[in-house]
Amino acid sequence: MKRTCIKAALNAESPVSDILIKGWVRTKRDSKGFSFLEVNDGSCITNIQVIIDHTPEIEAVLEHIYTGASVSVLGELIESPGKGQKWEVRGKSIELLGAADPETFPLQKKRHSDEFLRTIAHLRPRTNKFGAMFRIRAELSFAVHQFFRDKGFFYVHTPIITGSDCEGAGEMFRVTSLDHDSLAKLGKAEQGANDFFGKESHLTVSGQLSAEMYALALGSVYTFGPTFRAEKSNTPRHAAEFWMIEPEVAFADLEDNMDLSEEMVKYLINHILDKCADDIELFAKFVDKTLMDTLKNITENTFERVAYTDAIELLKKCKKADKFEFKPEYGLDLQTEHERYLTEEHFKKPVIVYDYPVEIKPFYMRLNDDGKTVAAMDLLVPRIGELIGGSQREERLDVLERRITEMGMETEDYWWYLDSRRFGTAPHAGFGMGFERMLMMITGVTNIRDVIPFPRTPKSLEF
Amino acid sequence: MKRTCIKAALNAESPVSDILIKGWVRTKRDSKGFSFLEVNDGSCITNIQVIIDHTPEIEAVLEHIYTGASVSVLGELIESPGKGQKWEVRGKSIELLGAADPETFPLQKKRHSDEFLRTIAHLRPRTNKFGAMFRIRAELSFAVHQFFRDKGFFYVHTPIITGSDCEGAGEMFRVTSLDHDSLAKLGKAEQGANDFFGKESHLTVSGQLSAEMYALALGSVYTFGPTFRAEKSNTPRHAAEFWMIEPEVAFADLEDNMDLSEEMVKYLINHILDKCADDIELFAKFVDKTLMDTLKNITENTFERVAYTDAIELLKKCKKADKFEFKPEYGLDLQTEHERYLTEEHFKKPVIVYDYPVEIKPFYMRLNDDGKTVAAMDLLVPRIGELIGGSQREERLDVLERRITEMGMETEDYWWYLDSRRFGTAPHAGFGMGFERMLMMITGVTNIRDVIPFPRTPKSLEF
Numbered sequence: 001m002k003r004t005c006i007k008a009a010l011n012a013e014s015p016v017s018d019i020l021i022k023g024w025v026r027t028k029r030d031s032k033g034f035s036f037l038e039v040n041d042g043s044c045i046t047n048i049q050v051i052i053d054h055t056p057e058i059e060a061v062l063e064h065i066y067t068g069a070s071v072s073v074l075g076e077l078i079e080s081p082g083k084g085q086k087w088e089v090r091g092k093s094i095e096l097l098g099a100a101d102p103e104t105f106p107l108q109k110k111r112h113s114d115e116f117l118r119t120i121a122h123l124r125p126r127t128n129k130f131g132a133m134f135r136i137r138a139e140l141s142f143a144v145h146q147f148f149r150d151k152g153f154f155y156v157h158t159p160i161i162t163g164s165d166c167e168g169a170g171e172m173f174r175v176t177s178l179d180h181d182s183l184a185k186l187g188k189a190e191q192g193a194n195d196f197f198g199k200e201s202h203l204t205v206s207g208q209l210s211a212e213m214y215a216l217a218l219g220s221v222y223t224f225g226p227t228f229r230a231e232k233s234n235t236p237r238h239a240a241e242f243w244m245i246e247p248e249v250a251f252a253d254l255e256d257n258m259d260l261s262e263e264m265v266k267y268l269i270n271h272i273l274d275k276c277a278d279d280i281e282l283f284a285k286f287v288d289k290t291l292m293d294t295l296k297n298i299t300e301n302t303f304e305r306v307a308y309t310d311a312i313e314l315l316k317k318c319k320k321a322d323k324f325e326f327k328p329e330y331g332l333d334l335q336t337e338h339e340r341y342l343t344e345e346h347f348k349k350p351v352i353v354y355d356y357p358v359e360i361k362p363f364y365m366r367l368n369d370d371g372k373t374v375a376a377m378d379l380l381v382p383r384i385g386e387l388i389g390g391s392q393r394e395e396r397l398d399v400l401e402r403r404i405t406e407m408g409m410e411t412e413d414y415w416w417y418l419d420s421r422r423f424g425t426a427p428h429a430g431f432g433m434g435f436e437r438m439l440m441m442i443t444g445v446t447n448i449r450d451v452i453p454f455p456r457t458p459k460s461l462e463f
Numbered sequence: 464m465k466r467t468c469i470k471a472a473l474n475a476e477s478p479v480s481d482i483l484i485k486g487w488v489r490t491k492r493d494s495k496g497f498s499f500l501e502v503n504d505g506s507c508i509t510n511i512q513v514i515i516d517h518t519p520e521i522e523a524v525l526e527h528i529y530t531g532a533s534v535s536v537l538g539e540l541i542e543s544p545g546k547g548q549k550w551e552v553r554g555k556s557i558e559l560l561g562a563a564d565p566e567t568f569p570l571q572k573k574r575h576s577d578e579f580l581r582t583i584a585h586l587r588p589r590t591n592k593f594g595a596m597f598r599i600r601a602e603l604s605f606a607v608h609q610f611f612r613d614k615g616f617f618y619v620h621t622p623i624i625t626g627s628d629c630e631g632a633g634e635m636f637r638v639t640s641l642d643h644d645s646l647a648k649l650g651k652a653e654q655g656a657n658d659f660f661g662k663e664s665h666l667t668v669s670g671q672l673s674a675e676m677y678a679l680a681l682g683s684v685y686t687f688g689p690t691f692r693a694e695k696s697n698t699p700r701h702a703a704e705f706w707m708i709e710p711e712v713a714f715a716d717l718e719d720n721m722d723l724s725e726e727m728v729k730y731l732i733n734h735i736l737d738k739c740a741d742d743i744e745l746f747a748k749f750v751d752k753t754l755m756d757t758l759k760n761i762t763e764n765t766f767e768r769v770a771y772t773d774a775i776e777l778l779k780k781c782k783k784a785d786k787f788e789f790k791p792e793y794g795l796d797l798q799t800e801h802e803r804y805l806t807e808e809h810f811k812k813p814v815i816v817y818d819y820p821v822e823i824k825p826f827y828m829r830l831n832d833d834g835k836t837v838a839a840m841d842l843l844v845p846r847i848g849e850l851i852g853g854s855q856r857e858e859r860l861d862v863l864e865r866r867i868t869e870m871g872m873e874t875e876d877y878w879w880y881l882d883s884r885r886f887g888t889a890p891h892a893g894f895g896m897g898f899e900r901m902l903m904m905i906t907g908v909t910n911i912r913d914v915i916p917f918p919r920t921p922k923s924l925e926f
């Protein structure tokens with residue numbers, strides 16, 4: 001007989017005379033003549049209640065069943081007389097598939113701290129909170145693909161191992177196939193020449209440059225893959241390995257880019273509120289009481305759009321101006337405190353800041369006609385700060401070559417990237433969104449370690 | 464005015480008086496008083512034909528337009544009097560967005576070899592063949608997610624950087640944040656201790672062990688992400704970086720696993736035949752004339768299932784037995800020639816070989832009651848050979864510990880993996896499918912370099 005997953009059982013339309021349920025026991029309660037079991041199989045947050053009458057055979061099995069054990073229950077799906085649940089299983093027989101010793105099983109029926117659960121990242125998805133988190137993560141991934149495909153975008157797997165180490169987005173991890181002896185004996189140049197790819201290679205920090213090549217062929221594309229930063233900042237918002245979503249659109253300008261980012265963020269939130277209502281409820285109840293208001297604020301408001309220059313003026317003149325740790329000043333990057341002030345206190349909704357000074361942005365952003373700013377954009381949202389960063393790309397070959405040279409980089413290293421401006425160049429734009437940031441926003445969770453199955457951070461590589 | 468993508472224009476239901484088309488010129492043909500342009504924007508394989516009457520202004524633009532240029536055309540969508548196309552654009556005005564010098568643009572209107580196109584991997588998606596390939600790749604990715612989600616599976620992002628270097632699936636790349644000087648000066652142990660994660664780290668060869676942890680919490684899960692092999696085999700079937708799909712299912716045995724693999728393969732092929740008919744047609748016409756028959760053979764037949772022991776007997780006794788380069792022998796792995804004989808010549812359809820000798824399979828595969836074989840399975844398909852490899856996993860703690868020790872590995876390195884067998888263990892099974900192999904099968908393309916946007920192979924890391 002095939003097992004019925006608990007989600008399907010709980011959604012049944014009528015009683016079922018023979019049903020096979022398998023899952024992990026969350027609690028067991030013995031009564032005179034019968035026992036109650038709460039069983040969960042991960043398909044949804046709700047447990048199914050199993051009531052099973054004691055017979056000598058059944059009691060012999062039950063005595064080995066504690067929290068965490070996995071069981072197989074054959075029974076009848078009947079309407080539950082209890083409150084809050086529609087269906088329950090009246091067990092006819094029960095089998096113990098795998099015991100869990102109550103003395104050593106780390107997940108007992110009580111609230112565990114997030115810190116403790118990180119030390120058992122392989123078991124934490126068996127808790128209500130992390131089960132819900134990783135079901136939401138799965139559904140959010142699907143929503144990303146659904147959103148872009150419905151709009152005619154093509155998904156591109158941009159490479160993880162890269163030969164260019166100068167995209168300027170952060171410190172990179174090196175990848176090598178050389179053994180210790182070779183690494184110790186060879187000089188820098190020899191190491192590269194002797195390595196797997198015949199030159200030094202790194203883990204990518206962004207798929208953008210590759211994605212641009214595909215946008216200029218297939219029109220609208222996106223990447224969604226892992227990216228890496230070797231920065232030793234041990235903060236609740238940084239991980240060495242995280243997933244990024246990067247759409248890139250030919251024949252699009254900065255305004256199209258802002259529109260796309262706004263549409264995408266609203267779509268993703270609405271999708272999760274619709275498809276993961278039960279799982280989101282847990283976070284709204286136990287993690288962040290203001291979660292639903294925060295999300296509604298984002299989906300129901302038109303995002304504010306303000307030029308960087310105006311944002312600086314606004315920050316300089318605001319009531320809080322004296323209290324900022326960093327003085328807002330034209331030509332300096334916005335600090336987190338500035339970003340949060342703009343979105344949380346001043347506008348009280350998502351804000352897109354655009355047209356940043358050319359000096360503080362990478363070479364590939366399009367120079368505006370003023371010669372001083374570039375067509376960049378950052379989307380700031382309450383409580384998270386920067387969620388998205390993007391720009392219209394510099395499509396003019398001469399301007400791009402000048403910018404590369406000005407920044408002390410070599411145009412030869414970018415021969416293929418420049419080719420795309422040499423042959424049939426076209427205006428285009430794109431942005432990047434950290435998938436984990438989005439997930440933190442949607443769940444109210446404040447530590448990035450708690451939205452990644454097995455997070456990678458400095459000195460931390462267990463599992 | 465917003466541009467209309469060419470796919471949408473070609474699917475129009477009625478004429479459109481004002482339409483804006485943008486794309487790259489595939490060909491231009493001048494006639495007396497007017498010109499024809501074939502324009503493609505990557506949204507589909509078909510170009511749209513633009514007819515534009517000569518005026519002095521328009522001629523001044525047209526004289527700079529050659530193959531590869533990007534243009535913007537404002538015009539009228541009208542029924543085409545020509546054969547083979549329903550709609551065409553009668554241009555009212557044309558703008559040159561980006562020129563392409565006919566002397567240097569590498570993609571002229573002629574057939575280029577795959578080898579040549581690999582040297583311009585950033586431009587090849589602008590050809591019919593590679594445009595089609597990468598639209599199919601995008602749709603196949605989506606189909607993977609759709610298939611599993613519809614069946615209640617949760618997508619898990621298993622880590623790319625891993626601390627375990629002994630999964631036995633192949634040679635691994637090392638990841639380090641140490642600079643050259645540190646690498647040259649420090650001993651092996653010191654290197655690890657001083658590195659980013661406080662120990663030596665590598666790129667993953669498989670997400671399986673992590674995925675198992677999630678299957679034993681969420682029930683049915685899958686991973687779909689990049690995996691890496693540092694093997695210097697420069698063959699048409701190997702890449703150092705490729706994407707893998709790995710479902711893992713709790714409460715499933717080997718037979719469930721075989722059923723799932725068969726269902727998935729058929730679903731993916733049918734999905735592509737349905738959604739990418741135009742793009743697939745190119746491959747059936749120009750790349751592999753037998754493609755449609757091959758795919759039909761897979762979708763319409765029940766896969767053959769044969770035990771390894773029987774497969775060996777069959778190979779020993781077959782007419783071709785003398786001609787094999789490697790003699791088939793119980794206890795040895797099947798060679799590609801054996802696999803291809805089974806699926807292409809003997810059964811003439813997909814074959815699942817199962818129950819392999821314990822000696823030739825990894826520690827995590829479930830030991831059968833005979834004590835000699837494990838519950839492994841390989842799916843072989845005509846022309847590709849092995850497409851999928853999987854197994855029921857060893858869920859019994861004592862057996863698993865014994866197997867780890869027997870293979871000379873340390874149980875302490877797997878404390879978290881073994882925990883899942885210690886606490887509520889359950890039968891479970893899963894498999895891995897190389898995404899690129901599947902893509903090669905679906906398109907008939909024989910070199911893995913031609914199904915990956917920017918392939919990574921020994922000594923090759925351009926772009």
